[in-house]
Amino acid sequence: MTAQEQTMKADASLKMKLLRQMLLIRRFEEKSAEMYTKEKIRGFLHLYIGEEAVATGVTAALSPDDNVLATYREHGQALARGVDPGAIMAEMYGKQEGCSLGRGGSMHLFDAKTKFYGGNAIVAGHLPMAVGMALADKKMKRNQVTCCFFGDGAAAEGEFHEAMNLAALWQVPVLFVCENNLYAMGTALKYSHAVTDLEKKAPGYGIASATVDGMDVLAVLDAAHKAVDTIRTTGKPYFLVCQTYRFRAHSMFDAELYRDKNEVDEWKERDPVTRLEEQLTAEVALSADDVLKMKKEVEQEVDRSVDFAEKGTWEPVDQISRYVYK
C-alpha cells in the first residue's frame, strides 16, 4: 500500500491527531496575540490563524529525519514539527529557555533536535539554503527530504527562481511548499504576479507541481504524501501550492486597509479547524464531549507554555557576544 493509499484510509485516530494539532496551533496563536497585547511578546508577531491545515498536513507527511525550513510566520510549522510549545513561547518572550536561546523571537525559531531550520525572515532567503541542504543529503546519500515553506510573496523574489532552477538542475530532494494566502503583506497576488496560478511557474523549470485546497487538512496531507513519495522515489524536487488564507492581520501593526472584510468572512466560512471538527463529529468518530476534552487539553498545554515562558530567565548581558563565532 502506498503512502497515498494509507492516507485515503486515514482512520479516525489520525484525523483526531490532525485536529488536535490544528487546535493547538489555533489556541497557541490566540494566546500569542493575547500575550502581545500584554506586552509579554514584542517585536513582530505574525499569526498563522486560518492557515493551520497547511503546516499540519504537510508536516504529517514528513519523517523525523527530514529537514524543515519556514518563514517568519512559522509558529504553526514549529509546533507541527514537534518543537516544544514552552520553548516557542519562551522564545517569543525573549527568555534563554527559548528554542533559540531567546535570541531570535517570533520570527527566528530554530530547533536542531527536530531539524527545524527557522524562522527565516528575509522573504525567499531560505530557499537557496533548502536547496543546499538537499544537495548535502544527496551527496551523502541520505534518503531525506528538505521541506521548505514560503509564501506567495516569495515566489516573486529572484531567490525563488534561482532556487527552483538549481534544485531542478541538480535534481535534489526538495519539497517547495508555497502557502498562497493571497497577500504579500498587503499587496494582493494579482498585483504581484503576472501569472497568478503559481503552480504554473514550476513546469518552466522542469519541476512537478500540484495545487491543493489549503483549507482542507486531509487534502493537504494527501497532496503532501504524493509529493513526498514522488521526491523519495525520483530524488527530484516538487512544488506544492496550498491555497490558503490568513484570518488575522499580517502582523500586529496592520490596519488591513488592503482587503475587504467580506472577503475575510467568506474565507472564515472555510475554517480548516471547524471543517475537520464537523467532519469528525458527523462521522460519529468524535462526540461533543470528546471535542470539549481535546480543547481543554490543548488549552492546558498552551497555558503550560505560558507558565514556562513566565518562569524563564533572561540571558545575562555579558553573554551577548557568545555565538558570534564558534
Add this chain to the structure above:
Amino acid sequence: MTRLTYREALKQGLREALQSSDKVFLLGEDVGRYGGSFAVSKGLLQEFGPDRIMDVPLSESGFTGAGIGAALGGMRPIVEIMTVNFSLLAMDQIVNNAATLLHMSGGQLNVPLVIRMSCGIGRQLAAQHSHSWEPLFAHIPGLKVVSAGTHEDARKMIMAALLDPNPVILFEYTAMMNLEADMEDPLPAVDLSKAKLRKSGKDLSLITYGSGVYKCLHAAGELAKEGMEVEVLDLRSLRPIDTEAIVASVRKTHRALMVDDAWQSVSISSEVSARIMENCFYELDAPVQRLNGLEVPMPYPKHLEDAAIVQPSQIVNKVRQMLG
C-alpha cells in the same frame, strides 16, 4: 624552493583542500569546464570529477545560499564567486544567513563555509569589474575575512579557512594572478587570525593587506637604498584585525602609514588608524597617514586606472615626507 605564479599557488591550495576530505567540493561559475575565470581551477574537474567541481548557473544568491545549506547539511563547500564585483548579488545570503545563523539560533547552527572571490583591479576592467570591497565584508560580525596578499597565503589560506567552523571570506587578487615568486615547499600551515611581519624595520610601519603587500615590499626595498628601514606588516586577517601586531609594530617604529587600494572613507585603513589612536597614541612620533584608492568609480583608461590605485612610488614619496 619552487617558483610559481600566484594562480598556481591558489590551485595547489584548492587541490590540497579537495584532497583533504570527500566532503569538500568547489562550486562556482565556470569553475569546471571553462577551468575557472582566471584558470585557477583548470584541470581540477578532470582530477576530481563533476560532483566535486560543480559549475553553477549565473545565480550568485542561489548558489551561495546553496553553499550555506550544504554546510549546514554536513558538507564542506568552497563557494567561488567569480569576482567580488558580483558578490553584492549574494550579499543577502552572506550577511543575513551565513553571518547570522549561529547567533540567531542560540548557538545551534554554524556555517563552515569558505567563499572565495577575486578582488581589485584587473587590466583596465573599468567601474563595475575593479572593486576593492574588502571593507564591506570586514564590517560584518559573524564573518571571518582574510586576504591573500602573497603566494604563500594564496597557497595555504584555503585549507586554513576550511578548518574554521565559521563562514570565511577569502580574497584573492586578479592583478596578481601571473605574478611569479619563489616559495618554500612544503609550507607550514597559516594561522588565519594573525597578521604577519613581511619585512622588519625600525623607522616606520607600512600596514597593508592584499594587493598592497608586494607594493609595500617593493617600496621598502627602494627606501632601504636610501637608508630608511621600513617595516611591512601584512594584516592578512581583516576580521578580526590583529590589533596586537599593529600595536607591537607601532611601538617599535613610532610611525605608521596605512596602504591599500580600497576607498579610504569608512575602511580598513580608518579602522587601523582608530585602533592605533586607541591603543598606542602616545607611542606615535607623527600622525598616522593613509594611502588609498581614489574615491571614484574605476575609470577605464590605463593612466586613469593607475592614478586611481596606490603606486609604489607614492608610498616611497609619502615615507620620505614622513621621515623627512
